[in-house]
Amino acid sequence: MTGGQGRSQRPVAVSIVGSTGSIGTQAIDVICSEPERFRVVALGAWRSVDLLAAQARRLRPEVVAIGDASLASELAAVLPPGIDVVTGVEGLAAIGPPGEVVVNAVVGFAGLPVTLSALAAGRRLALANKESLIAGAPVVQQARLTAGAEIVPVDSEHCALHQCLRAGRTPDEVARLVLTASGGPFRGRTGAELQGVTAEEALAHPTWRMGPKISVDSSTLMNKGLEVIEAHELFGVDYDRLAVIIHPQSVVHSMVEFTDGATVAQLSSPDMRLPIGYALAYPDRLRHPFGAIDWTTLSRLDFERPDRDVFVCLDLAEQAGRAGGLAPAWLSAANEVAVAAFLDGRVGWGAIAAVVADTIDACEQTPVTGVGDVIEADRRARERAERAVRRRGLAA
Numbered sequence: 001m002t003g004g005q006g007r008s009q010r011p012v013a014v015s016i017v018g019s020t021g022s023i024g025t026q027a028i029d030v031i032c033s034e035p036e037r038f039r040v041v042a043l044g045a046w047r048s049v050d051l052l053a054a055q056a057r058r059l060r061p062e063v064v065a066i067g068d069a070s071l072a073s074e075l076a077a078v079l080p081p082g083i084d085v086v087t088g089v090e091g092l093a094a095i096g097p098p099g100e101v102v103v104n105a106v107v108g109f110a111g112l113p114v115t116l117s118a119l120a121a122g123r124r125l126a127l128a129n130k131e132s133l134i135a136g137a138p139v140v141q142q143a144r145l146t147a148g149a150e151i152v153p154v155d156s157e158h159c160a161l162h163q164c165l166r167a168g169r170t171p172d173e174v175a176r177l178v179l180t181a182s183g184g185p186f187r188g189r190t191g192a193e194l195q196g197v198t199a200e201e202a203l204a205h206p207t208w209r210m211g212p213k214i215s216v217d218s219s220t221l222m223n224k225g226l227e228v229i230e231a232h233e234l235f236g237v238d239y240d241r242l243a244v245i246i247h248p249q250s251v252v253h254s255m256v257e258f259t260d261g262a263t264v265a266q267l268s269s270p271d272m273r274l275p276i277g278y279a280l281a282y283p284d285r286l287r288h289p290f291g292a293i294d295w296t297t298l299s300r301l302d303f304e305r306p307d308r309d310v311f312v313c314l315d316l317a318e319q320a321g322r323a324g325g326l327a328p329a330w331l332s333a334a335n336e337v338a339v340a341a342f343l344d345g346r347v348g349w350g351a352i353a354a355v356v357a358d359t360i361d362a363c364e365q366t367p368v369t370g371v372g373d374v375i376e377a378d379r380r381a382r383e384r385a386e387r388a389v390r391r392r393g394l395a396a
Contacts, residue, residue, distance in 0.1 A: 011039035014280065015099030017065070017092050017114045019055055020048035022211045023105035023128040023154065023272065028055060030277045033288040038280060042095035046110075047071060053078040062098065065091040067110075089113055097121035101280055103154070104129045107213050108336050109329075109378055112136045115143075116371065122148030126279035130155060130230045131336070135329035135378060137233050138368040151234065152279040157227055158234055159275035160253035160266035165235065167256070167264045177237050178255040178263075179227055180247040181306065182207050184218040187248060191310050197349045199342060207250040207270045216339045220352050221306060225317020226335075229328050232321055239322050244314065246304045251293065269293055312353045316360065325365045326377040333381035334359035334388075341389045351392045358388040 014031060018024045024045070031038040044065035045052045056064050056079050066075050069087035076085045086094055093113035096102040102118035103126045104111050111129030115136070118125045120143050127133065133140050133151070143149065153159050157179045168174060185204050186194055202219040203212055210218070217223035228242050255265040268274050268291035277286040308315055313335075320331035338355035341347045347355065362384050368374065 011035075011037055012280070013041045013098065013100045014038050014103065015042035015044075015096050015101070016040060016103045016105065017042075017044040017096055018103075018105030018107065018111070018129070019043040020045040020051040021105055021107065022209060023276065024103070026273050027103050027105065027126075027276050027280070028059070030273050030280060030286070030288075030290070031059075033277075033290075034286060041098045044092045044095050046092075046106075049075050049078070056080065056083055063095055065095045067092055093117040097123060099123065101126055103276070103279070104132065105154075106132075107211060109135055109332060112140075112371070112374070115140055119143035119146055119149040119151075122146050124279075124282070125149070125151045126154050126276065127151050128154035128276075130226055131332045133233050134226055134229045135332040136371065136374045137229075137328060138325075139371045139374060141233070152282045153230070153234060154272075154275050154279050155227060155230065156270070156272065156275050157254040158230060159278055161231060161235065161256060163266045163278070164254065164256040164264040168258060171236070173258050173260075174237065174241070175257040175259045176241040176243055177231055177235065178243045178245055178257060179224060179231060180245055180250075180252050180254055180303075181221065181224040182218065182250045183246045183248050183306070184221065186219055187246065188307075189310070191350075194310070194349060199345070202342070202349060206248070208272070210272075212343060213336070213339055216342060216352070217335070219349070220313040221311035222313035222317060222335055222352070222356075224306070225314045225321075226332070228314075228318055229321035239318065244306055246306050248302055249298075249300070251298065251301060267293060313356065316353065316356055320360055320363075323363070323365075326368065326374070327360060327363050327365065329374055329377040330360045330363040330381040330384075331356060333378045334385040337382050337385035337389060347389055347392055351389075354392055355385055355388040358391075359385045 016024050040059040040061050042063045043061050046067035063084040065086045072087045096118040101124045104114045105128045109131050112132040115132040203215045205215050250270040251267050252265050255263050257263045271291035274291035320327040334356040338352040
């Protein structure tokens with residue numbers, strides 16, 4: 001057992017990029033639960049001036065970043081003295097390395113510069129932004145080779161796998177990784193029953209408190225498809241040894257099956273502060289028990305196969321992952337465009353998968369020599385997806 005919890009040491013410096021979103025605010029909850037253990041040195045958000053300023057007044061970081069540069073003066077006017085302000089995508093990426101641990105809670109592909117900056121600086125990356133790893137896999141994997149760089153996943157499923165894999169000694173002991181999924185708000189419904197569902201219904205996740213993009217992804221099971229790709233990239237396990245199972249209680253967060261038939265699972269009540277705290281404290285653990293189970297009230301654990309005929313995004317994601325190269329970048333970009341269009345009322349829920357399928361059918365597999373190739377793939381995919389959105393409109 002490591003001795004980190006019992007020894008006296010200085011607080012760990014933490015940067016939180018995307019601090020005003022769901023993961024960012026919960027990360028602050030975790031840090032404030034053990035203030036002697038962690039110290040926030042940087043905060044960043046895209047536009048939420050009031051909340052970002054309130055966080056800065058509470059935590060007194062050395063620097064804050066605002067993605068929308070036009071808001072810099074407004075932010076600076078309400079910050080305590082002595083806090084530096086940086087702006088733009090570059091500013092958000094720059095505030096990561098001052099932390100020993102960088103929480104990347106940015107939504108979507110915009111998180112890629114933060115991921116690369118943290119890894120290139122040899123930091124521990126507490127990764128909640130799966131899109132940067134999925135879309136940017138070729139360049140992110142190169143950055144992971146930097147001395148000191150490591151990724152500890154914040155997604156509950158990958159955090160569970162990370163914990164379960166500690167039960168094995170070598171990779172060849174692993175038979176397969178099993179990712180669990182709640183099934184989202186539409187579990188058990190037919191395609192016909194899902195015609196005309198609203199954004200409000202899609203956002204009503206039965207067990208997790210999340211932001212709008214990931215909530216919609218959960219409703220389509222695209223989130224689970226993206227997590228399959230993420231598991232492949234994080235743990236180096238091939239797709240034939242990655243499985244998805246529906247588990248509506250969201251208590252078993254994922255499992256590792258070993259070659260001798262043993263299965264190790266991580267269980268806790270659904271609370272994102274547990275995986276956030278795991279990533280912050282790794283290789284030690286928090287003293288504060290987020291997600292502890294009351295075993296006297298847990299009466300059942302159910303499991304079932306996902307309905308791939310209705311939730312086709314799961315297969316679309318797995319196909320893109322197997323194709324590799326730039327296909328996951330096209331998938332991620334198309335999904336972001338389709339989800340935004342759905343939330344804006346431009347397309348129906350059923351059109352999300354159709355827009356993604358239309359887009360990745362046109363994926364252009366070109367060599368990836370650097371981050372510019374990934375950014376260009378993202379741009380081309382978004383253009384294609386926007387055309388698909390206009391073509392399908394609300395007919396879906």
